[in-house]
Amino acid sequence: MKLVYFAWLRERVGKAGETLTPPNDVTTVGALLDWLKAQGGGYAEALKDLSAVRVAVNQEYAGPEVQIGPNDEVALFPPVTGG
């Protein structure tokens, strides 16, 4: 699974992206966030307040219930501030 991070989430995780293989029972966005947070370090720091985290799966906004698999691109980022 390809993960990408943006803005202060990228800074806290400490990298712009990576390829990860979460356990088989991580099949939703919500489960992925919980699993990542449990890895501690930068992940725990970045995901401390989940209300400030937005997720996109394959470049579409996704809620915690959305299904994810090994071929998906999952992006984590703060609320957007463009325009």
Add this chain to the structure above:
Amino acid sequence: MKLVYFAWLRERVGKAGETLTPPNDVTTVGALLDWLKAQGGGYAEALKDLSAVRVAVNQEYAGPEVQIGPNDEVALFPPVTGG
């Protein structure tokens, strides 16, 4: 009193402006319109439907009750269509 006419009101009256001396009892915009209309010809044609006539006194919109005198500039024109 200086009178000026615009758009189709100008065309119907047949001139862009003129200096007139209405009778002494013509002291308001409403009285002026009635007096002009009674002159017949182009005036009667131009002022046939007063709901389509707008008036400005000294370049400010004016209703029929507004007082006018010999030194005023009175403009008659159709509803505006700029912008």
Add this chain to the structure above:
Amino acid sequence: MIRVQKEDFDVGAELKALIERARADGAGIGGIVTFTGVVREFSSEAGYRGGPRQLTAMTLEHYPGMTQRQLADIEADARKRWPIDASLIIHRYGRLEPGDNIVLVITASAHRQAAFEANEFLVDWLKTKAPFWKQECGPGGETWVAAKASDDQMAERWIRKPAAKRSAAE
């Protein structure tokens, strides 16, 4: 700033000059809204057979002294109602062809909602209060454009509820 002129205007150049003026004044502008009105290809009135009437030209007549006064009043009113840091109104007169610029309204503010609302307000009032008259020229001859009731309704929005709309601004 207001201008009534026969000549065309360059929107990009006007916008640039306005932003520079505002920045020189120390204004913290973030959003600039621009309305450009251009001469349409077709008449707003139906043609003789009910279809759209192709225009060859349009002539804009105005009442010189009153135009300046009305535009200045309208601009001052907008700047009292909204926190606008810079504004510009240019209205052309004379003979214009389809696609030509007629009017330009620019409003700049730190708050985009103020810039949008003030701009709409100015355009609505230009349509209903500024002493300009359009005469369309097409295959059937010359026709004075009739004022639209919808324009009056748009302008009346600002009489009825300026405060309510304003409170929605960020």
Add this chain to the structure above:
Amino acid sequence: MIRVQKEDFDVGAELKALIERARADGAGIGGIVTFTGVVREFSSEAGYRGGPRQLTAMTLEHYPGMTQRQLADIEADARKRWPIDASLIIHRYGRLEPGDNIVLVITASAHRQAAFEANEFLVDWLKTKAPFWKQECGPGGETWVAAKASDDQMAERWIRKPAAKRSAAE
């Protein structure tokens, strides 16, 4: 049409090209609304002593593939909701300085109210949905700009009552 780019844009040239495109398509446009967002002089967040914080620069990060997709979706949505004959969204990324252009939104229609509403809609959605993040750079160092609740409220206007607003159009 959408563009995401590092380079500056020329509002006048973009506007001219858009009008020409629309006219070539036979569209009877009469009103064009343009929103230009520029980098402010001062931070939207208070400085360390509560006063405004002067900015030296701003960096805009974005999520390339998703940005293109979101902008295209937003533009298509606006054109379904309003009778828009031509539109353009340009959003810049990278390092920008106060006064620099950030974003350009142009909407053109035969009906000015449609052009105004579609433009506001697009700007509101850009602020709340397009994956861009602003990092301000000033005397106190670099700070990621926080999303504003007011921007969410502005965007929600269009969820609650698109039809009501639309019916007010001329």
